[in-house]
Amino acid sequence: MANCPGLVSEAVDTIISGVGIVVMLSFASDGAGAFSLIVSQIGCLQNGTAEEVKKIVTILNEAEVPSEDVVEVVISPPFVFLTLVKSLLRSDFAVAAQNCWVRRGGAFTGEISAEMLVNLGIPWVILGHSERRSLLGETNEFVGDKVAYALSKGLKVIACVGETLEQRESGSTTEVVAAQTKAIAERVTNWADVVIAYEPVWAIGTGKVATPAQAQEVHFDLRKWLEANVSTEVASSTRIIYGGSVNAANSKELAGQPDVDGFLVGGASLKVRTLLLL
Numbered sequence: 386m387a388n389c390p391g392l393v394s395e396a397v398d399t400i401i402s403g404v405g406i407v408v409m410l411s412f413a414s415d416g417a418g419a420f421s422l423i424v425s426q427i428g429c430l431q432n433g434t435a436e437e438v439k440k441i442v443t444i445l446n447e448a449e450v451p452s453e454d455v456v457e458v459v460i461s462p463p464f465v466f467l468t469l470v471k472s473l474l475r476s477d478f479a480v481a482a483q484n485c486w487v488r489r490g491g492a493f494t495g496e497i498s499a500e501m502l503v504n505l506g507i508p509w510v511i512l513g514h515s516e517r518r519s520l521l522g523e524t525n526e527f528v529g530d531k532v533a534y535a536l537s538k539g540l541k542v543i544a545c546v547g548e549t550l551e552q553r554e555s556g557s558t559t560e561v562v563a564a565q566t567k568a569i570a571e572r573v574t575n576w577a578d579v580v581i582a583y584e585p586v587w588a589i590g591t592g593k594v595a596t597p598a599q600a601q602e603v604h605f606d607l608r609k610w611l612e613a614n615v616s617t618e619v620a621s622s623t624r625i626i627y628g629g630s631v632n633a634a635n636s637k638e639l640a641g642q643p644d645v646d647g648f649l650v651g652g653a654s655l656k657v658r659t660l661l662l663l
């Protein structure tokens with residue numbers, strides 16, 4: 386996000402103040418053609434009624450953000466609100482699902498397939514969120530398989546990685562995040578459609594945001610890993626965004642870190658208080 390931190394901060398402020406959900410924002414890391422991506426994940430399981438979602442979309446529709454080639458905005462509601470959001474959302478913002486099934490659709494009651502998302506015209510999907518890894522037992526390999534299948538169907542993927550507090554304290558952050566990234570990278574065929582979201586588990590929904598230095602360190606390591614294991618081109622062009630207790634107050638400093646290409650913001654965007662303060 387070093388390319389245009391002013392624009393990024395501006396966009397983050399605008400989105401966070403206007404929404405009340407989860408926001409992700411990212412920028413290409415190479416100097417040429419800087420652009421950004423903001424994903425607002427509107428509502429998790431406990432959050433959101435159709436009325437609330439409509440209100441949020443109305444506010445988003447009025448938000449002032451830099452043009453699409455500078456700031457890419459993606460709204461990611463729960464499955465049940467995808468079509469509602471898509472139907473109401475301004476045309477320069479896109480929509481993402483928060484998950485999808487690992488393989489071709491079939492008799493997997495309750496699951497949503499990549500094919501269904503494509504059929505609905507949903508271009509993005511978030512995969513490997515830490516809540517799915519820890520609460521629903523998704524392994525690195527399973528997440529990698531999901532990424533591969535979603536990409537094969539033409540979806541763009543926001544692939545989440547991140548260490549627990551215990552892993553950080555035992556000094557294994559780099560190793561954990563590299564293993565998660567490896568399982569994804571081995572199955573990626575088209576890096577242009579992949580964004581990596583670094584979300585330290587200890588920072589998600591806790592109010593304990595990573596310091597700018599902590600975030601930068603992991604993002605730098607991730608980029609180094611991509612350079613060593615994929616290619617220099619992929620390392621420089623892949624957007625690596627940060628998620629975990631991002632809010633309007635801490636976003637500016639985080640946004641100034643050279644390898645932090647954007648944000649995935651949750652709780653901050655749900656707070657009306659935040660909205661009123663900005």
Ligand SMILES: O=C[C@H](O)COP(=O)(O)O
Nearest residue numbers: 589590629630650651652
């Ligand atoms: O899904 C949301 C992200 O994990 C970040 O959430 P948060 O901003 O509430 O910590």
